[in-house]
Amino acid sequence: MFPFIPRKVSRPTKASISQQQPHPAVAQKEPAEMQRVNELSVAADTKGKGKATKSDLAEEDYAILTILSLSEHALWADPELRRTMDFNAEGYIPLSYLLHHSPYLSKLSPLPSEVSLVKAIRAHAGDHLDVRVLVSAPSRAPWYGRTAVKEDSGGFEVRRKSEGCPVHVVENWSRHDWDARTIYMECIPPHHRSIPGIWRLTRTLLSSSSPSTWAVQVITLPPHHQDKETDQPKCKGFALVTFAELEDVTYILGHWPWDRQPAGQDLDGEEAFKYGFRTLSKPKWQALNEEYLSYRKRLLEEIAENEDEEVPTPRETHAEREPTPQQDGPDTSHPALPNVTLSSPYPPGCLVFVRNVHPETNKTTLRTLFSQAYVLDSVSLEAGADALDYVDFNKGMDTCYLRLATPQHAQILVDYLQSNRKKQTSGLDSKGAEAPPADKKSFAAELVEGTREELYWAKVPEKVRRQAVEKALARSSSDSWSELPAKAVALHGAPDSGERKRKRKRRKRDA
């Protein structure tokens, strides 16, 4: 039973949680346990003093992640962790708990074994963490049973070596206190683009030559907008880092300002300088985020308003000389279908937007329904097979996007729906019922063009976009068009058939 020696409880702004009092009594290890641990950590002890090998670095990474998992912030943010520590009279936490709950460890794939963590801790964090074989049964811990823990026996437990009641100091901190100690950093040099790498880099940039183990409290990688909850974010060169000390925050912000200063300032972090490393306080970062989002909204609104005055973007019209804004007059002859090349970011002219689909329908039904555009006298047209590349529909919506294999197919579909007024009577209606001309519920189809089209494809994963381009390229030769029987062409109209009225609707876009 080792009582914690309470550290002076000071005001949060002056809190020096990195100044640790050394623990007066170190746990005495049993000889048998020592032997076992020694057997397991033989590899770590034979590490040479030379250049760190890849496995050494990986091992150090584990140590760093464990340190981060036990920071004051970790205890502040995770009450269960705190309770687990409190539950143990000596302040030990089972490694298995960390492996399953720590945001730094639990998402690692593959999950490291307890043994490898022990090796890493002993090799690289032995001065700061105690680790020993589990003394107390985890089944008695309050958290046990809620998580599936494989090893009941033979596990290890770990604790911070120098205590000082960190819990009490930060217990009454607020999110604001942590935010004030958080900075955003970007242009992180390539070799440091990982959480352990950022931890190492940050510490080299601090003013002290031997910063406290706990100087860096949190490292967060902003998630990608397409990431799922369970994804482990990848480091793309930027991160949010929280420090224990405000002084460290001020120092780093001062030496790595957002508006980069010319060289000559700081020789420490030469590499960082080369790569344009710069930092920003979290509140300012948040302000820029908000500005970005509202700017983005403004741009979308601007695009929606200007839908009628679309300027063909240069890459779509290769034959164009100098790009000048053009206004298509009303009822001009149908412009030539856009050309797709390998360098097209998406296949132009292949996107159709349809309104008044039944909200309870599904992609398969819609596919069957719209494929009717390629059926003539109940015979499926060969050229119409695979016309529909993808039905982009979400349940509950009454609109959908259709990606067609080629612009010709897109034209046929739009013409078909315009000349054959149909509506969907139910979610499973894959034929469509005839609708009177003025029926507001009949399908309304339009070709998606210009920036609206660009916006849509921008959200499609690149690989899928590529495939669509390749498909359109493969099928865009006039030969595939001539495969259609003449009657079909006459019925649906050839792609360049004269005066198709361009729809000039003003539509309010949702940002």
Next chain:
Amino acid sequence: MNISSNTQPIHGNYRGYYTKRPFVHDPRLTLLPTSIFKDARVLDVGCNEGWVTCEIAQSWGARRVIGVDIDDTLVRAAWKRRRTVWSQQEPATHEATPADDHPSKGKKRKKCSEECHEFPRIPRPEYFPASCEHMFSPLPIPAARSPEDAHTFPHNVMFYTADWVNHDIPEDANQYDVVVAFSISKWIHLNGGDEGLRCFFHRVHSVLLPGGKFVLEPQEWETYAKARRMDAKLKENAKSLQLRPEDFERVLSEIGFGPAQHVGITGEGGFRRPVDIYVKTG
């Protein structure tokens, strides 16, 4: 040309070329006179992922910048790069004087804007954090609303996939004020031999307007050794090469360029190369 990613970059078509190198501003561009790209039509041969191309388009007052690369994967990445650069650029609607607590206090203008006073305030390139595009998706690009708009980033830059030495691109018909060839001559030389290199120089000459400039950063002969070991064909071609980088000036002169203006040497270690400007005379 669709080059699969598991072959060697025999055209110098390295993937991740820029992400692995330090890049704040391209050091080669900083050697050039600030007005060289002003109002210019520019061709960037061997543009890779378009980092230099976008920098010229965004910050050097260029009217139109075309990037061309033999590798389609790189060209697609260049379009993405354009989007990324746009997503970090300051909104054009910003007021001239930022508020006191504005994140970027110092209005560090780009080199070009300091000398081009007749330009309106140029939006700062790295205004938004890189994390914004990542977290919230890229900023959409509205259509250009005026001729002036059309000659401003991002509307003034585009990319083509082509083996430019041997094939025209549509834009060539409009000709150029400046052709930029950074770190490309070695690859053209090794892949096409002396003849290929001469052909390239002739092409550059023909697409340049009178008085137009050819900005060449040639790799040095010693660096050919490692490159030619990459591939049997390159190795074979290398054997018959008679021209050396020292001869380029003479060859260009014969074709109709003035003498080389050596603007400096930049880079480190194996990447130290001269940057030269040639003016089309003949």
